[in-house]
Amino acid sequence: MLTATNSRPIHRSCWKGWLPCAVTVFGLWWMAGCTPMDPPQDEPAGGGTEVQEEVSQAQQPKTCQDPDARWSYQGATGPDHWSELSRCFGLCDAGDEQSPIDLEIGTSSPLPQLSFAYRPAPLRLHHKDHTVTVEHDSKSALDFGEMSFRLRQLHFHAPSEHTRQGEESPLEMHLVHSSTGGSLAVVAVFIEPGEDNVALAGIWNHLPTIPGDPFEVPETDIDTAALLPASKASYRYSGSLTTPPCGEDVRWIVLAEAITLSQEKIDAFTALYGGNRRPIQPRGARQVLSDL
Template sequence: MKKLGYLVLAMFSSLMLAACAQQKSEEKEKEVITTSADQSDWSYEEPTGPESWGELDPSNLTCVNGSEQSPINVEFPEVIEDRKLKGTEIHYESTSFTLENNGHTIQANPTEESNKIIIENNEYKLSQFHFHTPSEHQFNGQNYEMELHLVHSDENGKLAVIGLMIQEGNENELLAEMWSELPTDKTAKGNSEKYDMDLQALLPENKTTFEYAGSLTTPPCTEEVQWVVFEQPIEMSKAQIEAFRLIFPDNHRPVQPINEREINKNGE
């Protein structure tokens, strides 16, 4: 009878040891996963800033190995003026947006899919728009105070981005209501009141654009992104620009090598 008791006790002890070992293994695995996730976090300041994005996560390797990265410096004398090239068709209308602070920028998310652009007969719907300071693209080696990016995607997930340079000037009345309640801390997507805006009215009067093949300007720096950057800047007041900079003092990626790419000029 004693032997049976010892046998049961031994079996129980073995099971407990196995359970403890399994728990420690799972905790170790969880620790590794957590550490890996932490290492993939990126920012605009070292040691996790633009110069280190490619080292933070294998999915970010395009940030350092890519050959068509954005943003770029647009040197006007090197731009190709192609009158035969069909420009971008922009079809914007008044739409409601919600505001989000995603930890990297202020982003506006449309509540409906009514805004779209057409490039070479391919339709892209507006996914969101957001801001950078100073501007990410340069014109003749110079940055503007800010830059607005309108991000679009087609039915296959291919991306097209419209860039608007922003210079200090008059108050931008179209952005005034939205700007009065900028979320200073990171927020959840869609967790804000709705703001109505006519994006068509936000575009500059002169429709001349620079178009080139580029990438996302944030990790994972995905390429095959069609860029359309307006030459004429829009304006925001000094107070509006400073309100954004109080939240994000500097959230721009430096310009990248153009390599063998062409920049085409369209419009007036």
């Protein structure tokens, strides 16, 4: 079993050059639900990303503070320049396990079963930075192996950040979880045009059009479990936050089956937030495992 203090160095050095080791460590990591790795050390507590803000509220990791840093998805503050915008954003350029990536057919492997214990929660929305975030009350859980995570928030990207053999989807939903030990796990769900989605209606009916403070929609719950596809077959790999500060050691679980949403609602989201995706990052020596 790797320990909290030595897991990251072993993990990272193996990725860089010793493929069998990488496979072994990654397999152990998933199979044994190894000891949570240290949270990224150089992430700001706020101002950089809605994800990090949520994480910092949950676990208060050691962070790199730069609340004034502003980033975007284009031009001088776009992804090509993120690492130049703050000393806290260095991993956006220097990291070697960045997300998103293109997903090919993953290496088939028996993986710990995903156990979702999602519960309805009051609908609390926040238009912050470059997406709408649905803040969660943390009573929903995701377990796999020996690891247990709490759902902190979910948000969307248009078009999708991950691709499958080069193919993108119009939308991608990210469900962001953290453990009490500071590990992060993000479940990604592709959203394709099709039958409308009742579970998403509450969000879409109240999409904030301008950035502002979080607000709760009265007498409205979100049935988060209903947002997941029937099949939980997935791709899994080790990556990063897809927004600055691009912190690594994020467990990515990309569900293979997409959910659907009406074209009208996809267009409505894209009109408000479209283009909020980071370009594909090099996969490098990382293995993508799957139980498809």
